[in-house]
Amino acid sequence: MPDWTGYRAALAADFALLRDAGEDPTATVPTCPGWTLDDLRRHVAHVYLHKVAGMDPAGPPETWPPDLSGEATGPLLDRSYAALTADFERLTPETATPTWYEPDQTVGFWIRRMALETAVHRADAELAAGTPVTPVGDALALDGADEVLRIMLAWGSVKYEEFREADLPTIEVRSGGRSWFVRPTTRGVVIDEDGEAATTVEAAPADMLMWLWRRAGDEVLTVTGDPAGVAVLRGLMKDATE
Structure with a gap:
């Protein structure tokens, strides 16, 4: 049985660390060449909003991404996280929703994926800030290893x-x-x-x-x-x- 509570708790903790890492938004992200810390945070905000749009019963928008250039990064990141977690509160993990992974078309896929996405990008933010990287908990880290090996690597190599x-x-x-x-x-x-x-x-x-x-x-x-x-x-x- 997936630990949905654990995923949600990890998402919340890593989001807070990502949001608050570093004071210089122009700091370069060594693990994402060409990105600044500000670019990284805006990327995460776009990812969250893309998942919110995908879980909308009306279906995703015809064009993506929307023009968010007029919105400051901090408020945009907060708004996107609030919208994502509101959907995770509103829907059950078993609720059907489109995903790019054909074997799992449920909200639960996105709960797990967003917890792991945020953990990795939180580490990116800490590396950019020059602060020690907070270790991912063993259970989530092993689950993340399983995800990246079985889904991104093995399934992706066959599917694509x-x-x-x-x-x-x-x-x-x-x-x-x-x-x-x-x-x-x-x-x-x-x-x-x-x-x-x-x-x-x-x-x-x-x-x-x-x-x-x-x-x-x-x-x-x-x-x-x-x-x-x-x-x-x-x-x-x-x-x-x-």
């Missing part, structure tokens, strides 16, 4: 016929007592729950989530087996998360 490789050796991603065996094939990336791997990469849950989303360097990993597998997995994750 992207970043398909030759049949390559399996890479085990290990964290917090869980393992994902990543098997790149010409038909797409397959994620198995067990198996044998040529390379194993291991990290604490928060570090692993940030590495998979390319917010942390290889120094957070412990690698066993063939080190070439690290570059293969890094390349796959770059394609999956861009």
Whole structure:
């Protein structure tokens, strides 16, 4: 059973950190080349409003995004978050709504996705501000690793016929007592729950989530087996998360 209360609590906490990180809106975001902290916050506001529009019973607007250039970033971010969380209060996680992930067409998909989206962008904001990055809690971090591997990487590679490789050796991603065996094939990336791997990469849950989303360097990993597998997995994750 998904922890909807936990997702909502994480979303609230990370939103507050993202909103208040740093005093200089022109600070560059090292993990989002070309963006300032102000650009990052406006991006998050647009993401929230896009989800609100998608959950509207009348259906999403024909054109997106709307022109929000006349609205200051702080009020825009607050307004978008208020609208998003109001929808999450109004609707149940089981309520049907369009999503880009065909197997899950429910509000619950967006509750989980927005909690994880906000956690990653909160880390971006802290990196821009030059403050220590607040670790993501183990449960949310492991759930986020599962999401990015199974949905963005594996499902995306089959659905969109992207970043398909030759049949390559399996890479085990290990964290917090869980393992994902990543098997790149010409038909797409397959994620198995067990198996044998040529390379194993291991990290604490928060570090692993940030590495998979390319917010942390290889120094957070412990690698066993063939080190070439690290570059293969890094390349796959770059394609999956861009």
